[in-house]
Amino acid sequence: MSFLTVSYAALFYVATAWFIYGVGRKIYQYAKTPAPLKIPTTPAPTTATGVVMRMGREVVLFESLFKSNMWIWLFGWMFHFALLLVLMRHLRYFTDPVWSWVVLIQPFGKYAGFAMIAGLAGLWARRLLVARVRYITSPSDHLILALLMAIGLSGLGMKFVSHTDIISLKAFILGLMYADLQPIPTDGLLLVHLALVATLMIIFPISKLLHAPGLFFSPTRNQVDNPRERRHLAPWAAELETSRGR
Amino acid sequence: MANFETPELKEYTVVPLPMPGVMAHSSPFVAKPDHQAQLGFPGELVDNWQEVAIKKLGELTQKYRSLQVYLDSCVKCGACTDKCHYYLGTSDPKNMPVARQDLLRKVYRRYYTFAGKYFPKLVGAEELTKDVLDDWYAYYHQCSQCRRCSVFCPYGIDTAEISMAAREIMDAVGKGQKYCNEIIGKVFKIGNNLGLPEPALRDTLSDLEEEVEDDTGVAVRFPLDEKGAEILLVTPSADFFAEPHVDGLIGYGKVFHQSGVSWTISSHASEAANFGMFIGSYENMRDVSMRIREAALELGVKRIVFGECGHAWRVAYSFLNTLAGPFDFLDPRYPVPQHICEFTYDLIQRGALKLDKSANDDKVVTYHDSCNVARASRMGNMPGGQFFIPRAILKAVCNNFHDMSPDTIHENTYCCGGGGGLLTDDLMELRVKGALPRMEALKRVVDEYGVTHMAAICAICKSQFTKVLPYYNFSMDTIVSVHQLVSEAIILGDHQ
Numbered sequence: 001m002s003f004l005t006v007s008y009a010a011l012f013y014v015a016t017a018w019f020i021y022g023v024g025r026k027i028y029q030y031a032k033t034p035a036p037l038k039i040p041t042t043p044a045p046t047t048a049t050g051v052v053m054r055m056g057r058e059v060v061l062f063e064s065l066f067k068s069n070m071w072i073w074l075f076g077w078m079f080h081f082a083l084l085l086v087l088m089r090h091l092r093y094f095t096d097p098v099w100s101w102v103v104l105i106q107p108f109g110k111y112a113g114f115a116m117i118a119g120l121a122g123l124w125a126r127r128l129l130v131a132r133v134r135y136i137t138s139p140s141d142h143l144i145l146a147l148l149m150a151i152g153l154s155g156l157g158m159k160f161v162s163h164t165d166i167i168s169l170k171a172f173i174l175g176l177m178y179a180d181l182q183p184i185p186t187d188g189l190l191l192v193h194l195a196l197v198a199t200l201m202i203i204f205p206i207s208k209l210l211h212a213p214g215l216f217f218s219p220t221r222n223q224v225d226n227p228r229e230r231r232h233l234a235p236w237a238a239e240l241e242t243s244r245g246r
Numbered sequence: 247m248a249n250f251e252t253p254e255l256k257e258y259t260v261v262p263l264p265m266p267g268v269m270a271h272s273s274p275f276v277a278k279p280d281h282q283a284q285l286g287f288p289g290e291l292v293d294n295w296q297e298v299a300i301k302k303l304g305e306l307t308q309k310y311r312s313l314q315v316y317l318d319s320c321v322k323c324g325a326c327t328d329k330c331h332y333y334l335g336t337s338d339p340k341n342m343p344v345a346r347q348d349l350l351r352k353v354y355r356r357y358y359t360f361a362g363k364y365f366p367k368l369v370g371a372e373e374l375t376k377d378v379l380d381d382w383y384a385y386y387h388q389c390s391q392c393r394r395c396s397v398f399c400p401y402g403i404d405t406a407e408i409s410m411a412a413r414e415i416m417d418a419v420g421k422g423q424k425y426c427n428e429i430i431g432k433v434f435k436i437g438n439n440l441g442l443p444e445p446a447l448r449d450t451l452s453d454l455e456e457e458v459e460d461d462t463g464v465a466v467r468f469p470l471d472e473k474g475a476e477i478l479l480v481t482p483s484a485d486f487f488a489e490p491h492v493d494g495l496i497g498y499g500k501v502f503h504q505s506g507v508s509w510t511i512s513s514h515a516s517e518a519a520n521f522g523m524f525i526g527s528y529e530n531m532r533d534v535s536m537r538i539r540e541a542a543l544e545l546g547v548k549r550i551v552f553g554e555c556g557h558a559w560r561v562a563y564s565f566l567n568t569l570a571g572p573f574d575f576l577d578p579r580y581p582v583p584q585h586i587c588e589f590t591y592d593l594i595q596r597g598a599l600k601l602d603k604s605a606n607d608d609k610v611v612t613y614h615d616s617c618n619v620a621r622a623s624r625m626g627n628m629p630g631g632q633f634f635i636p637r638a639i640l641k642a643v644c645n646n647f648h649d650m651s652p653d654t655i656h657e658n659t660y661c662c663g664g665g666g667g668l669l670t671d672d673l674m675e676l677r678v679k680g681a682l683p684r685m686e687a688l689k690r691v692v693d694e695y696g697v698t699h700m701a702a703i704c705a706i707c708k709s710q711f712t713k714v715l716p717y718y719n720f721s722m723d724t725i726v727s728v729h730q731l732v733s734e735a736i737i738l739g740d741h742q
Contacts, residue, residue, distance in 0.1 A: 026318070035310040036528060038564045039404065041396045041621055043602045043629035043657065055580035058400070068325040076323065076400075110579075126324065133324035135264050135339045136348065138370035140361070141322050206360045207369075211401055214319030219312045222403035225624055228581045236309055239533060 005172070005184045008194060010037040012176055017200040022205025023213060024147030026192065030217040036234035044225035051224050058221055071126065079148075085112035086155070093170050113156045120149050144207065147200060164190040250675040250718045253335055253682045253690050261328040264339035269332075273384045274672050277422035284431040285530055288420035288627065293577045295419040296374050300357050301352070302418045305413070306357070308325050312407040317354045319401045320344060324573035326395040331660045332388050337681035340385045343395035343405040349381055349614070350412050357398025379421070386412040387423060388676055390559075390668055391559040392661035393525065406666070410526030413667075417525055426521045433534055438483035439515035444470075447513055452484050458496055464738040466503045467493075468511070471545065475510035477502070478542050480562070481517045481553025482705035490726050494554050500736050501590050504599055509551070512541035518558035519705065522607055523565075524667030531561065532569045532727035534740075539570040548577040551584045554727055556704030557618035557665060559585060563623040586704060588625050590732060591635045593641050600737040601664075607646035609699045612691050613649065614684065614711075615659035630656075635705055636728055643735035648695040654687040662702075664710030677710060678717045701728045 045051045057063040062080075065073045076170025092098045124145045127137050158164045165185040175182035184191075203209065216222065280290030290299055305313040326343035328334070333341040340346060348370065355362030362371030391406035414424060432441040442450070451468040458466045467477065479502075485495040499633040502509045515537040522531030538665035542550055550573070552562045562583045567573065581588075593599045595706060613636060625631040633656045641647050654660055663680030691697040702708055702725060711725035 030311060030315055033308060033314050035311040037568060038307065039312060039407070039622070041393060041404065041657075042624055042632065044624075046627075046629060058402075062400055062403065064398055065323070065325055065400040068329070068400070070325050072325050108562045123323075127325060130324065131263050132261075132327040132339065132342060133322070135266075136322045136324065136327065136342065136344050138322070139367065140365075143368070208319070209335045211319040214315045215401045216641050217311060217315045218319070218402040219315075220404050227564045227567055227628065228583075230567075231571050234309075236533075237528060237568070240529065243267050243531070244529070 001181055004186060005181060008184050010180055011177055015056060015201040019201040019204055026205055027213050028209055029215065034234035034236065035219045036237045038223055038227040038232050039219050040223040040225050041220040042225060044223065046225050048224055051222055055216065055222060058215060061246045064221060071122070075119045075122030077121065078115050082112040082116035082119060085109045086116060093173050098173060110159060113159065114154055117149065117152045117156070120145055120152065140207065151193060151196045152201065154189050154196065157189050158193065162189060251537045252678055255686050255718060259334060259686050261334065261684050262337040264338040266339055268334045269388060269676065270336035270384055272388060272498070272673065272676050274387050274670055275384050275424040277424045277427040280430055281424060281427040281452050282420060284434065285421055285427055287417045289703045291420045298419050298629065299374060299415050301565055302415045303354060304358060307416065310407065310411065312404065313411050314408060316347070316403045317351050320347060320403055322353065323400065325398050325400060329395050331663060331683045332676065332680045341388055346385055346389055346405055346529070347408045348387055350408055353378060375384035381434050382412050383416060383421060387668060387673070390617070390661045390663065390666035390680070391651065392665055393621040394617065394661065397621060397657050401678065408638055414526035417527065417576055422525070422701060423667060426524050426667040430521045430530055430534065433517055437515065439519055440483040442483055442486060442516065444513040447516055449487065451511070454496065457557045458499065462738055466499045468499050469509065470511050471513050472510040473545050475508045475545060475547055477509035477543060477549045477551050478547040479511050479551050479553060480515055480538055482518045482555040482558060483516060484705040484709060485553055488729055489712065490723065491705055493730035493733060494727025497727065497733035498553060498586050500738060501593065501599070501729070504736065504738065505593055509656060510545060512545060514544065515541035518552050518562065520558060522559040523557060523561050531565065534603045535561065535566055535569040548578050549584065550576065550582055550588055550702065551589055553586050554705065554729060556618040556701035557677050560618040560622040581701065586729065587635050587639060590639055601735045602737055603643060603645050603735055605734045608650065608732055609644060610646040610695060610697045611640055611644050611699050611701055612688070612704045613640055614662070614700050614707060614740050615655050615658055616702055618666060619660040619703060620659045621657055622737050631714060639728060640701060641731060648691050648697055650687040652689050654683065660684045662707040662710040663714060665706050669706050669710055678714055681714045688720070698724070699726045700724055701731060703725050703728050
């Protein structure tokens with residue numbers, strides 16, 4: 001097995017393990033940290049079903065962002081849903097035979113790459129052009145955009161400009177999954193694409209990309225508005241009842 | 247003192263370009279050692295303050311999920327940047343919610359995240375220096391914890407949670423704010439924010455009884471510490487004598503009188519406001535809340551009703567049951583606590599109040615949704631009752647009512663500019679500038695519908711507008727209590 005194949009295999013094993021560990025650790029941390037007070041942004045749902053609906057609208061439609069700013073919503077939503085389509089389309093490289101719904105979305109997934117780039121470009125333009133957003137931007141904010149943009153462009157390059165050896169690539173990926181290493185195609189564009197994807201997985205748990213799990217744990221969005229009906233005592237707050245003697 | 251220019255009212259609120267540092271000079275007076283000591287905080291900045299602050303920050307992220315999630319989750323999308331009234335009024339970019347959060351977030355990153363420890367420049371992480379602490383003190387006292395940003399953030403990040411944590415950290419290192427901490431001390435020592443002792447309160451209330459009887463010929467009572475009363479009224483102490491607050495209190499008295507239900511104020515808990523929330527201190531907020539439980543037990547009441555007060559209603563509605571519950575000794579047929587507006591609205595619904603709307607025909611009224619009532623509480627049993635019920639009362643007591651523009655009311659409402667522990671003269675410039683978006687919305691309905699009065703249900707809003715309205719060439723008595731209008735319209739007489 002070539003050095004290149006072994007390196008990329010190792011990179012993906014490490015990146016995947018780190019991604020799962022890192023995000024899992026954060027989710028565990030969020031879940032175990034108490035929310036000692038009821039702080040839903042009101043008007044808020046008064047039932048658990050209502051909260052699921054509210055969260056659903058936030059996750060699927062970006063409801064609050066829509067209320068806030070049309071441009072950010074447009075570019076942000078376009079990017080995220082294009083990315084989702086693209087990711088789903090990529091399942092064809094991980095499944096054999098390819099699931100029928102993955103086959104079905106293939107044409108959409110193919111062109112979603114362009115929408116993804118357009119969304120990213122819009123977000124980046126705001127970062128550079130709107131003085132308020134420029135003020136709050138750190139170098140890492142540009143770098144993450146650059147990384148996502150480079151992933152998208154290298155992917156589109158393989159799809160529409162210079163095809164890679166997709167059969168061998170799929171063999172390589174399935175080989176990774178079943179611990180039966182197969183040679184990786186030595187195509188520059190592909191190697192860049194894969195290295196960037198691994199980078200994205202590695203920075204995910206240590207960057208602002210944590211907004212993905214974060215949203216689900218946001219007390220202003222996930223709490224039921226019922227404080228008069230139910231007490232909401234955190235363990236450390238309950239201890240005060242004894243320690244303060246009243 | 248007033249060495250600043252009042253912003254010009256524009257036809258529509260214009261989002262200003264950022265002008266870094268223009269409000270860096272705005273800091274409230276620092277708490278004196280004895281203000282600090284009575285709340286259990288160090289008297290002055292401790293020697294190892296950096297160490298203490300960083301440790302406290304770490305503790306708070308383990309105690310509050312909101313803080314932990316919000317420090318991690320911001321993507322700097324910019325959605326909140328034009329939502330804060332203090333940014334709109336001052337142009338200082340550190341008054342943009344995200345930038346205000348970043349003052350704490352950059353320190354969190356430096357000491358508690360991988361990226362901030364090893365690549366601080368890349369992710370904007372910074373050491374906690376004296377300059378950073380000064381920035382915290384200035385800009386975390388330019389946030390009224392009104393939660394407008396949390397409505398618009400795609401992750402629901404609430405800057406109020408961050409500024410509460412920052413203030414708690416500053417208290418822990420000995421740099422507390424005089425206004426809040428002095429007041430909390432008064433609540434513990436005397437029973438209310440204004441330091442009004444029991445005899446003075448008793449005099450004030452009996453004067454009020456005389457005044458109302460002279461006015462109406464009806465003996466409306468304002469009872470204090472009456473055991474066995476049905477209802478304990480907990481109301482902001484400003485209601486006892488500040489204008490227009492006291493006219494609201496007269497309104498509650500008349501409504502209680504007509505309802506035929508006995509009620510009382512407690513000298514032990516003669517304050518609805520809970521400044522413990524402003525400084526982010528669960529312990530102080532709990533101690534302040536416990537007074538209400540103790541008063542209810544001692545007086546043997548069956549219900550607790552809160553007067554018109556915004557942040558107080560947040561603590562009452564959202565936190566009281568948690569902080570000082572369970573209230574299983576009260577009448578289970580009523581929510582604990584109830585808002586005076588819920589009480590009055592129920593009576594109106596049942597036809598139990600005789601109201602003469604024409605008594606308010608000299609006024610054209612609009613309604614200012616107080617931020618913490620709007621975005622951090624509810625009234626009634628439907629989401630949005632906090633918007634509907636006060637308006638329903640207003641429409642029942644006056645003929646001329648017009649709402650301000652939709653982007654400035656309900657959950658989109660702008661803070662008055664004086665909430666969250668900022669209602670102090672040492673922050674006058676901030677208060678005037680922060681009121682700008684509300685003043686612009688008011689101007690539009692004044693011009694369009696001839697609005698003469700703006701009603702509110704918050705003691706802070708009322709005090710703040712009384713002071714700030716003249717800066718924008720409105721009369722200070724434009725601001726009225728909702729129950730002041732009820733008081734005008736109510737026809738006193740025999741109970742049915």
